[in-house]
Structure formats: structure tokens, C-alpha cells
Amino acid sequence: MGTWLWWRPRRLESALRGQGLPGTRYRFPSGDLKESTILARESRAKPLPLSNDIIPRVSPFLHRIINQCGKSCFTWFGPIPAVTIMNPDLIREILSTKFEQFEKLKTSPLGKFLITGLVKYEGEKWVRHRRIINPAFHAEKLKQMLPAFSTCCSELLGRWEKFVHPGGTTELDVWPEFQNLTGDVISRTAFGRSYEEGRRIFQLQMEQAKLLILASQNVYIPGSRFLPTPLNRQRKQVDREVRFLLRSMIEKRETTIKSGEKVGDDLLSLLIESNLKLFKEHEKLKNGGMTTEEVIEECKLFYFAGQETTNVLLNWTIVLLSMNPSWQERAREEVRQVFGENSPAFDGLNQLKIVNMILHEVLRLYPPVISLTRMTSNNVELGGITYPKGIILSLPILFVHHDTEIWGEDAHEFNPERFAEGILKATKSGQMAFFPFSWGPRICIGQNFAMTEAKLCLSMILQSFSFELSPSYIHAPHTVITLQPQHGTPIILQGSEQAMASSEVFEYLSSEMSVVTATVTTTLVLWAVWMGTWLWWRPRRLESALRGQGLPGTRYRFPSGDLKESTILARESRAKPLPLSNDIIPRVSPFLHRIINQCSN
């Protein structure tokens, strides 16, 4: 322990400082953990203004250190130094050309309940698993999965339509909505006909994540996971049920495939087929394919890796399109041009240029995974510095994506136009610096899956609704593994009639008059529609929501509510002075005084 917590950190610190790398001083025994936890807690208590300059809130400690020490610096992850690498060329070296010289960080024993499989393996095992899983994510397989994506999105929109009265609006928190959608998508695409069991696994995995978050709020004591505490028992029970469900599905599927019967195009069947093929090719080799237990781990990983990340992408897309209504309109226009009112088809999704630019810009400003970490497995030379074995290299996607030297002074602005000529030309510096899905051989295997899902879902939403942020929305991005909205994402959803009104009115008018007149008239019509919603439907909806819960009050009077009556009463009471008494409320606030008297009787 003395070596691990005292001598080793000292030796590594002097090796780094000796090469001119600045950083925080090692504090025995937990490094920068205490300070970074305090800063994170403080920043979580304060929401942000509606701005994309989110780093000081999301990653306050690293933000402070980079400001003090510069972009190349080191901090302490417990007794291990973590060097921040912000140079995109060096990041590419780490993730691509020299990727074999780095290891993934070991997951804590508790984390293994959730994060296992491909994402954690190294060396030969990783190569074998990646080879088996890859075919399941090929473009033609994704095309076959599109109906499953569509079914899930249609169910979501069907539910939303029930909330919104025709031509009206409703307030809705899209965060849990997208959480269910992306869970459903994985359940359907991964397990096809066994979708219901898939759904159950999704629920259990969510429960497992909650239990792990609960456990992580206490200091982890090695071996404590074996103690028979209620939390440990619950965690093991959930894990047993997940494994049981997966094992029985896998065994049934293997039997069907071996008997030559046709199985669906879901991820599980594709994975088992690919696995059995490899087993046949390497019959004599012991480690030809994956064992049932390994297939179980990969299925669990699909939920973890594929659900929360895509949920986050959809969530911030809705936030940014609400903050930038002109881009929302441009995207809707494009979707209508490509698909009209029809259900989006796979080939059409590839024609969506504006939507693609928007999703890239969302992934740049709000990358679901904000940072990648690697560990040096030996001494490695990078950019003129030799990093000793056992150092963490932190590749902060969020910081690189917001770097003004790379993206220009408008780095924090939402400007999808920067991606108009592709990812390579998006930066001011001409450097390739966009890597929300990582780079190199270990790039996200589900990248196209996620982008297809996001494009399809966004297209279907735009076809049916328009949206804006609710007044109750609080801008508070924070990380719980992924970059999430701390207080959810309530939006005001407007039904399709109004969503379509703008473009239909514009189309009709521009055929009748000049574009300028059409634009002005469209704006006026839209303004009238908006005013109608704001002054008529919204007050009615809110009034019935309050009365429905037994709250008494005055009736809404169009358009100014109680303003007229309260002004008259105020004027009348001001005309009359009071006797020398402290009973001043009837004079100071005559309207509220009257209403409180009426409604409490």
C-alpha cells in the first residue's frame, strides 16, 4: 500500500514534471478526488443560462486546471496521474496508429454488472468478439431493422398525439420518453420476436443501474460486494433474472438455427449465426467462437452502450432545435421534401443532409460520452514526451469539441452549417477533431445504428410536431456516465396542424404572390397561430389542470386574465386613504384580498 499510495505517485509525478508537463500536486491518498467532488457538487447546484458553453458546469475541475496549467497537463485520479491530451493528432495516434500500446481502464467489480463484453476486452479476445459482432451492424442488416425502429417511433408518437388536443399544445418531458423509446428499439432490434422478454431485460438493467448508482454513493470497500446486505442481494437477484432470460432466449435461438429453421434479422440471431459460423470454421480450435456466457455479456452491453447514448443524442437534439427554431424549420422542410407524409425509408434517410449536419453539431456540442480514457501498458512516446507505464491518458471529447482554436470563435454556438461540407472541413484549423464515437479500430460498433435511429426518430417527430422549450425547462447538463439533463427536458409540443401550418401557408402564398410578401404574410399567420395557442389553448389547459386537482380560482378571461379587474380595484382603493390602522391589505392588494376571501369561503 505504501508503494502504491506514496512512492509510485511521487515517482510518476517527477517523471512527468521532469519533461516539463504541468499539473496538480499529488495529495495523499486520494489525489484530486476530494476537490473535484466538491466542485462538481457546487456546480450541480447552479443551473446554466440557455447557452452551450457547458464545460464549466459539466467538468468544473478539469476546466479550472486547464485554465491554470494549459491544455497539456495532469491531474490525479486517486494515486494515478491522468494526463489530459487535447491535441487531435495525438488523440488519433492513441486511438488509431498506436492503439495496441494502450489498455482500457479496469471496471470496478460493481461496474461489471453493467459494463462488460466487447467494450472492455483487450487483445485476442477483443479481436475475436469484434469479428463475430461486426456483421450484425452492417448497412444491409440495419436496413432490415428499420421496420423495428419505425414501429417503436410510431408507438411513441401515437402516445404523444393522445396528449396533444387537435391543434393544441401539451407540456411533456422528453427525457423519460426517449429513454423508453431507445430501450424499446434495442429490445426489438436485439431480440425480434422475443421482444417482451427483451423489454423485461431493459427494465431489469435500468433497475441494476439505479442500484449501482446507490452503491457508488458510498465508498467502495474491496470485498464488500460479497457481504449479504439487502443492496447486494437485490443486485444479484436482478443479475440472475437477466442472465436467466438471456440464457433461455439464446438456447432457443441456437436450437432453431441449428435445425435450419428461418430466424429473424435481429441482433441476437445475427450474432449467434456469426458465432456458429466461426465455431465451424475453427472446429478444432478451443477458442473459435463465443460461449453462451459471453453472448449474454454482449447482449447486456447492447443495452448499456446503445440505449443511454442514443437517448442523450435525441434529448439534446430536441433542446437545440427548440433553442434554434429556424434550424427546426429547415430540418422539417427537408424531411417533408424527402418523405412527404410517408413513413421514412432507409435510402431516404441517407439523403437528409440538413438533419445529418444538425445531428453532427449536437454530437459536437453535447457528446453523450464526454471523455475517453486509456492506460499506458508500457513506456510510450507521444508528441515528444515519454509516458511511463501505468499512466491514465484522458481524451476529453467535450473539451476538444468546444476548443475555439480548433473550431473558431463561435465554438460554443449551434451552427450546423460548419458541417455543410463534411466532417473534415468542419474545423477552422483543418484538423480532424470530431470524435463522438471515438476513432480507430475500437470506434463505436453501433455508430450507424445510432445515427439511423436518431434520423428516423427525428424525421417522424418533425413530420408530426413542432416544439419549444417549456418555461419550466432548466438548462443543467451533467454527467451520470453519459451527458444527461439533470432536471429532465420539459417541452411544449404542438400538434401537426400547426407544425405544418408554416410550410403549407408559405407554399400556398408563394404560389399567389412574391416571396417577400409571402414571407411577411406567413410570419403574420404564424404569429396569429402562436398567439392563439398562447392566449387561448394554453390558459384553458393550465386552468383545467389546476381545477382538476381541486384548486379554486378565477375563470380565465381572454385575453388579459384578471388584469382589468385588478387595475380598477387598485385605482379605486388608491383614491381612498386608510384610517390610522395596520390592517392595510385591503388597500395595498385589494384584488388578491377579495379573491382569497371568495375562494376560501
Ligand code: HEM
Ligand atoms: C449516439 C450514440 C452513441 C455514442 C455517442 C457512442 C459512443 C461510443 C464511444 C465513444 C465508444 C468508444 C468507447 C471507448 O473506446 O472507450 C463506443 C464503443 C462502443 N459502442 Fe457506442 N455509442 C453510441 C451508440 C451505440 C449503439 C447504438 C451501440 C449498440 C447497439 C453501441 C455499442 C458500442 C460497443 C459494443 C462499443 C465497444 C466497441 C469496441 O470496443 O470494439 N454504441 N461507443
